[in-house]
Every structure is written in C-alpha cells, then in structure tokens.
Amino acid sequence: MTIRFKGREYPVEAGATFLDFFRKIGAAEEREIIAVEVDGKGRDLSALVEEGEITPVYINSDEGVSILRHSTAHVMAQAVKELFPETKITIGPAIETGFYYDFDYPPGFTEEDLPKIEKKMREIINKDIPIHRKVLKKAEAIDLFRNWGESFKVELIDAIADDEVSLYSQNGFTDLCRGPHLPSTGKIPAFKLLSLAGAYWRGDEKNKMLTRIYGTAFPSEEALQGHLTLLEEVKKRDHRKLGKELDLFSISDEVGAGLVIYHPNGALLRYLLEDFERKEHLKRGYQFVIGPQILKVDMWKKSGHYENYRENMYFTKVDGVEYGIKPMNCVSHIMVYKSDIRSYRDLPLRYFELGTVCRHEKSGVLHGLMRVREFTQDDAHIFLRPDQLHEEISAIIAFVKDVMSLFGFEYELEVSTRPEEKYIGTIETWDKAESALKEVLDSEGLPYDINEGDGAFYGPKIDVKLKDALGRKWQCATIQVDFALPERFELFYVDKDGQRKRPVMLHRVILGAMERFIGVLIEHYAGKFPLWLSPQQVVVMTITDDQIDYAKQVHEALIAEEIRSQLDTRNEKLNMKIREAIMKKIPYLVITGKKEVEENRLSVRSRDGGEQKNVTLADFVYRLKEETSNRR
Numbered sequence: 079m080t081i082r083f084k085g086r087e088y089p090v091e092a093g094a095t096f097l098d099f100f101r102k103i104g105a106a107e108e109r110e111i112i113a114v115e116v117d118g119k120g121r122d123l124s125a126l127v128e129e130g131e132i133t134p135v136y137i138n139s140d141e142g143v144s145i146l147r148h149s150t151a152h153v154m155a156q157a158v159k160e161l162f163p164e165t166k167i168t169i170g171p172a173i174e175t176g177f178y179y180d181f182d183y184p185p186g187f188t189e190e191d192l193p194k195i196e197k198k199m200r201e202i203i204n205k206d207i208p209i210h211r212k213v214l215k216k217a218e219a220i221d222l223f224r225n226w227g228e229s230f231k232v233e234l235i236d237a238i239a240d241d242e243v244s245l246y247s248q249n250g251f252t253d254l255c256r257g258p259h260l261p262s263t264g265k266i267p268a269f270k271l272l273s274l275a276g277a278y279w280r281g282d283e284k285n286k287m288l289t290r291i292y293g294t295a296f297p298s299e300e301a302l303q304g305h306l307t308l309l310e311e312v313k314k315r316d317h318r319k320l321g322k323e324l325d326l327f328s329i330s331d332e333v334g335a336g337l338v339i340y341h342p343n344g345a346l347l348r349y350l351l352e353d354f355e356r357k358e359h360l361k362r363g364y365q366f367v368i369g370p371q372i373l374k375v376d377m378w379k380k381s382g383h384y385e386n387y388r389e390n391m392y393f394t395k396v397d398g399v400e401y402g403i404k405p406m407n408c409v410s411h412i413m414v415y416k417s418d419i420r421s422y423r424d425l426p427l428r429y430f431e432l433g434t435v436c437r438h439e440k441s442g443v444l445h446g447l448m449r450v451r452e453f454t455q456d457d458a459h460i461f462l463r464p465d466q467l468h469e470e471i472s473a474i475i476a477f478v479k480d481v482m483s484l485f486g487f488e489y490e491l492e493v494s495t496r497p498e499e500k501y502i503g504t505i506e507t508w509d510k511a512e513s514a515l516k517e518v519l520d521s522e523g524l525p526y527d528i529n530e531g532d533g534a535f536y537g538p539k540i541d542v543k544l545k546d547a548l549g550r551k552w553q554c555a556t557i558q559v560d561f562a563l564p565e566r567f568e569l570f571y572v573d574k575d576g577q578r579k580r581p582v583m584l585h586r587v588i589l590g591a592m593e594r595f596i597g598v599l600i601e602h603y604a605g606k607f608p609l610w611l612s613p614q615q616v617v618v619m620t621i622t623d624d625q626i627d628y629a630k631q632v633h634e635a636l637i638a639e640e641i642r643s644q645l646d647t648r649n650e651k652l653n654m655k656i657r658e659a660i661m662k663k664i665p666y667l668v669i670t671g672k673k674e675v676e677e678n679r680l681s682v683r684s685r686d687g688g689e690q691k692n693v694t695l696a697d698f699v700y701r702l703k704e705e706t707s708n709r710r
Contacts, residue, residue: 083132090127097123097261100134110136112265113145113258122211122258135258137265138297147172149209149260150199150269150295151179156251157198158183158291161191167253168230168279168288175305176294180277182230187289192271195291199269206264207249211257219243219254230279268302269295272309276442283440311548317600318446324605324662326596326613327447336444336451338593343613346642348592350611352432355456355589362477364430364458369410371434372401380566381409382502386535390437407433408585411459412567415581420571425581426462426470432592433457447597454592460584461569467582471518471540471557474586478542478555481588484709485599487544490551491524494532494539501535503562511559512538536562537585546602554590554598559583605663606685610706612642617659619646621671628675632668632695639699660685666702 080087081099090099096114100123113135114121116128120135136142151170154177158165162183170179181187214222216235222245223231231254235243246255248263260266271293279285296302313319321327326344333339340348356366375393378384383391383405392403404410411429420427434454443449462470482489493515496508515538519526526540533539542555560583563569570578589595599607609615618633620626626647636643644664646655652669659667669681680693 079127079129081127081129081132083134094127095124096121096127096132099127099132110138112137112142112260115141120258122209123261124208124211125258137267143295143297144172145258145260146266146297147177147295148255149263150266150293151177152209152246152248152251152253152255152259153199153202153263153266154195154271154291154293155179155181155253156202156248157195159251161194161198166228166230169234170253176272176292178290178292180279180288180290182279182286182288187274187291189274192274192291196271199271202249203263203266205249206262208262209246209248209259211244211246211259213242213244216241216243219245222252223254266295267297268299269293270302270306278440278442281440281442283442308548312550312601315548315601315604316446317448317597320600320605321446324600324613326600329446329450334451335441336439336449338447338450338452344596346613347607347611348596350613351589351592351596352456355432358477358481359428359430359458362428362473364428367411367414367429367431369404369407369413369431369433371436372396372403373409375400375402377409378402381412381563382535382566383409386500386502390439392436392438403436404433405435405437407431407435407455407457408459408563408583412563412569412583415461415569416567420461420581422463422571422573422579425571426460426466428458428460430456430458447593447600450591450593453594455587456589456592458586460586461564461571461581462584463571463579464582467514467559467584468518468521470584471515471559472522474557474584474588475518475522475524475540477588482542482544482555485602487546487602489542489544489555491519491526492529492541492543493519493526494529494534494541496533496538497531497535501533503536503565507561508533508538511561514559515540515557534558534585536560539585544598546598547604548601552594552598554595555588556586556590558585560585606665607663608709609665609702610709612663612665614644614662614664615642615702615706616666616668617644617646617662617664618668618670619652619655619659621652621669623647623649624672625670625675629670632670632680635695636699639703641699641702656683668698 079090079092081090088103100111111134113123115133115135117130135145137146148171151172155167155170158181166182168180168182170177216238219235220232223235234254243254244257245252246257246259271291273292275290277288277290279288294305296305324343325341326347327341328339329337330339372394375384387405391405394401394403414429415427432454434452436452439449439451460470495512537558537560539556539558541553543551544554545551564581564583569581571581573579616636618629620629629645629647633643633645656667663685665685667683669683674681680695680698681691682693682698683689
C-alpha cells in the first residue's frame with residue numbers, strides 16, 4: 079500500500095506497523111513521535127499501517143501531552159492494583175493540567191499512600207513495559223471485567239453503543255480505553271502525584287463516593303518542575319486561604335454549602351466593584367431594573383427553563399401556588415419590556431441589574447467563590463431591532479475590552495453553538511444568531527475558537543475566557559443572541575411602517591458572577607488589590623501613646639477626604655504593627671512618631687517596602703486621590 083507523509087508518498091508492505099515505517103525511513107524525530115493520526119484519526123504506533131495522510135503526534139504537542147497523561151493515569155491504576163489488589167478501578171482521563179483516576183477503595187487512600195504509589199509507578203516505568211491494544215466484542219469484554227470483579231468497568235462497557243470495544247494491557251493490567259496510548263511505559267519522562275479528593279461515581283451525588291488521585295505528567299523534567307513551581311504559587315494565591323487571611327468572606331456548613339457570607343472587608347470590596355459597574359453602565363446608556371427573587375412556575379415553563387433547566391433550579395410553594403427561585407434574570411427583564419408598547423425609535427433598550435440568582439449545583443463541584451449556589455450577576459438584557467445586532471454586539475465587546483484592560487486581564491474568545499438536544503427556537507434562527515456573532519468577530523479581526531454544542535438552551539454565545547497573572551483561564555463575560563424568548567413571550571415593537579415586528583434579545587454579563595470574579599481577582603492580585611479596590615487603603619499607626627491625638631487627627635482628615643483609613647493605636651511594638659498591616663496587604667502605612675508630631679509631617683511606607691519621610695498630609699492625600707482616580 080501507499081501512504082503520504084510530509085508531502086511524499088511511500089510504499090509500505092502489508093503487516094508493517096507505523097513504528098516499523100518510521101524506523102525504515104529513518105525519521106530523525108522518531109524518538110519524539112508517540113502516536114500518529116491517519117486522516118485525522120488517532121492511531122497507536124503499534125497499529126498496522128493504513129492508507130492515508132500520516133501526521134505524527136509528538137510528545138511535546140498538545141495531543142502528545144494528552145496521550146502522555148492518559149498513559150500515566152493507566153500506569154497509576156496498575157500501581158494501585160499491585161499495591162492494593164482489592165481496589166476497583168473506574169475512570170482515569172487526562173485533563174488540562176494533568177490527569178486523575180477514581181478508585182473504589184473502602185479504607186480510603188491517605189496522603190501517606192502517594193509516595194508508595196509513585197515508587198511503584200517508577201518501577202513500572204523503568205521496566206519499559208510494552209502497551210498493547212486489543213479489540214473485543216462488547217459481550218466478551220463485559221465477561222472479562224465481570225470475572226475480575228471490576229463492576230464499574232462492566233457498567234461503562236454496558237453503556238457503550240458499539241458492538242466492539244478496545245482494551246489496553248501492560249504486564250497483566252488491562253483497562254478499557256479508546257486510545258491511542260504511548261508505545262511503552264518507559265516513554266513517560268516526568269510525572270508527579272499531587273493530591274487526593276472525593277468524587278461521586280459519574281459525578282452523581284446519589285452514587286458511591288470514590289477516591290480520586292490527581293497527578294500530572296510532562297514531556298521533560300524541566301517542564302514538570304516549572305509546573306510544580308506554578309502550583310506552589312497557586313497555593314499561595316488560593317482565594318479561600320487569602321479570603322480568610324484578609325477577612326473577606328466565609329462559607330459555613332452550618333449555613334449551607336455554596337452560600338457565601340461576606341465579612342466587612344469583602345462586602346466593601348464587592349460594593350466598590352458594584353459601584354464601578356453601575357457608573358460604567360450608566361455611561362453606556364443602560365437603565366437599571368430590579369426583578370423579584372421568585373416567579374410563578376408558569377413563567378419558567380413559558381421561558382423554557384422548566385423544561386431545559388429544571389435540574390438547576392429550586393422551587394417552593396406559596397399559598398398553594400408553585401414558584402421557581404430565579405436562576406437567571408431574563409424573565410423579569412422581559413416583563414419590563416412588555417409593560418409598555420415599544421416603538422422602533424425606542425430601541426435598543428438596555429436593562430441592567432445586579433441580580434442575585436440561585437442555582438442547584440452538585441456538592442462535588444462547589445469550590446470557594448468559584449462555584450457557589452447563590453451568586454449575583456452583572457446581568458443585562460438588550461432588546462433591539464435585527465438591524466442593530468452588529469452595532470450592539472460590537473459595543474458589548476468594546477465594554478469587555480475596556481474592563482479587562484483595567485484589571486490587567488488578557489482574554490480569549492469562543493463561540494458556543496447550538497446544543498444537540500436541549501434548545502428552544504428553530505434551527506434557522508439559531509443559524510442566524512450564530513452568524514451574527516461570528517460576523518462581528520470576523521469584521522473586527524478578533525480570533526476565536528468554536529465550542530460545538532455548548533450554547534445556552536435559548537441561543538448561541540460568545541464566551542470570554544480571561545487569563546489571570548498565572549496564565550489560568552476563567553469564564554466570566556458572555557454575549558448571547560436570542561431569537562427564541564422574544565417569540566415565546568410575544569414581544570414586539572411598532573416599526574416605522576406601523577407593523578408589529580419581533581425584537582431580538584441580547585443576554586450579556588461583563589464580570590459575570592460577582593462571587594467568581596472576586597475570587598479570580600483575589601488570586602490574580604495575590605490579595606494585593608490596587609488602591610481603588612482595596613477595602614482598607616491606609617492604616618495610621620502610632621509608635622507610642624504620645625502620638626495618639628495626632629494619629630487621630632490624620633485618620634479623621636483622611637476619612638473626611640473619602641480615603642478608607644483605619645487607626646492602630648495599640649500599645650504594641652511598631653515592627654509588629656507594620657508586619658500585621660503588610661500581612662493584611664494594606665497599600666499604605668502611615669507612621670506617626672515624636673518627630674512627625676513635632677514637624678506636622680508623616681512617614682509613609684508602602685506594603686511593598688517603599689518608604690518616604692517628611693510628607694505633608696496634603697501631598698499624601700493628593701497622591702492617594704490621583705492613584706485612585708487613575709485606578710492604579
């Protein structure tokens with residue numbers, strides 16, 4: 079047969095493997111090739127050569143790293159089975175930053191078990207065991223795993239629609255997998271087991287709790303060490319840790335999982351963000367509205383939420399009537415629009431609400447401020463004529479750009495398209511909505527990826543994935559085009575010809591959920607908020623009690639200038655006061671001693687160590703106001 083590789087055609091004898099082929103042609107990069115794609119389909123190096131266009135998969139490519147991590151997950155499962163034979167295996171995928179494997183081991187693993195498992199994994203890797211793929215009839219595979227007592231694998235295979243399944247084996251350990259995999263265990267250059275967690279089987283809290291072991295693997299030891307250094311920085315910046323240290327928020331099991339309690343510093347931080355948001359929306363022609371927390375269930379049925387989003391909602395009864403606690407703000411905004419007859423001259427109408435919503439999230443996915451059950455969105459809905467779509471979408475993108483620039487975020491764009499099953503409206507209107515989003519991005523020269531099938535049930539969307547100081551991506555802003563809800567609620571405007579026409583609806587958020595955005599900000603800034611966002615901007619401290627009166631005067635003068643100041647007149651050592659203020663990440667420390675009182679001056683120190691003496695109060699206030707107004 080003939081295959082194509084790097085623009086050339088090669089004859090290959092029947093029965094040759096891809097590895098045989100690369101060795102025969104003397105591919106210089108042979109050692110870096112771990113798999114191939116044949117006309118876009120992944121194949122193991124041990125597979126028999128097929129006709130088609132051959133594309134090598136290198137270990138340092140995105141696909142290669144994914145294969146490396148998946149194979150390392152299998153090695154971990156083999157090590158666990160050898161060390162703890164009574165363990166049942168479930169699933170072990172590669173993920174963005176590494177891999178994990180879920181195990182059913184009733185005693186439960188501990189942190190002390192991880193070094194033992196790592197040691198066994200290294201033994202398996204050093205033996206350079208070949209990894210073999212075989213295909214069995216589905217019934218045969220079920221019998222095989224049932225005989226081994228692997229009930230979770232039996233359940234997985236039973237759910238597969240195909241008549242055949244592929245298995246991968248290495249020295250007596252066999253796992254269900256689509257592949258491809260590394261040719262042998264010795265091809266794993268660098269790995270590390272990281273942590274333990276609980277995980278429900280198939281993510282359902284009604285199912286059995288399993289133990290999940292997380293790990294990571296990289297094409298080189300250098301890359302692994304770089305990642306581990308990054309993880310240490312991530313730990314330092316963890317918003318849950320900093321939230322406690324800076325006294326910003328708490329989440330209590332007594333109150334309920336996923337429910338945030340803001341402490342004074344956190345509430346002030348949120349107020350500052352919300353105040354900024356309100357001013358920015360007013361500048362851009364938005365009107366403020368406020369909707370109720372509960373709406374009759376008939377409204378949610380009409381909107382399609384009851385049919386397509388019910389599992390994420392909470393319900394209650396009032397006077398025998400069923401209500402849904404709002405998971406979104408759109409229905410109330412629709413009712414504002416419907417409250418009057420709208421002319422084409424009135425459009426676009428931009429309604430904005432810092433709306434608190436509740437969504438039923440599974441306990442296993444809750445994570446600090448990043449994933450909660452009650453949160454507030456900077457939510458807006460724009461009602462417009464079809465001919466205004468391009469301009470309004472473009473204006474929202476400009477809004478996002480301005481805000482992300484202010485906070486120092488880079489970002490990527492992604493267009494999420496119609497889901498395969500749960501959606502409302504017609505395919506025609508969905509195609510029109512998707513085209514509108516893509517046309518704006520294309521016309522402005524903005525690169526974007528396509529996320530097939532991940533649109534909201536009522537319309538496609540542009541998702542903005544911001545990148546924080548550590549390069550991690552977070553979903554915040556989104557722009558959604560909706561033809562379906564205006565149709566369901568029979569919205570109209572009177573056009574210039576006197577005819578009733580159907581408006582289009584844009585759903586959008588800029589920061590997204592305030593809780594998540596605050597969590598991202600905490601980690602992005604490592605708790606060192608810029609002056610304009612810092613809950614406490616200045617702490618005025620004394621060296622001895624003799625300076626208390628002067629320190630109070632300075633503190634009150636700052637407060638009068640709307641500078642957020644606190645006073646520390648404790649009878650403690652100055653170094654301890656300074657250390658505590660720096661730990662709290664307060665931007666400026668004002669130190670008042672005997673000399674400062676005599677000269678009516680200030681000694682000012684920044685949290686990063688900069689120091690300036692003999693500063694007048696007026697100059698200090700001017701500097702703070704300038705820094706705040708420039709949002710630095």
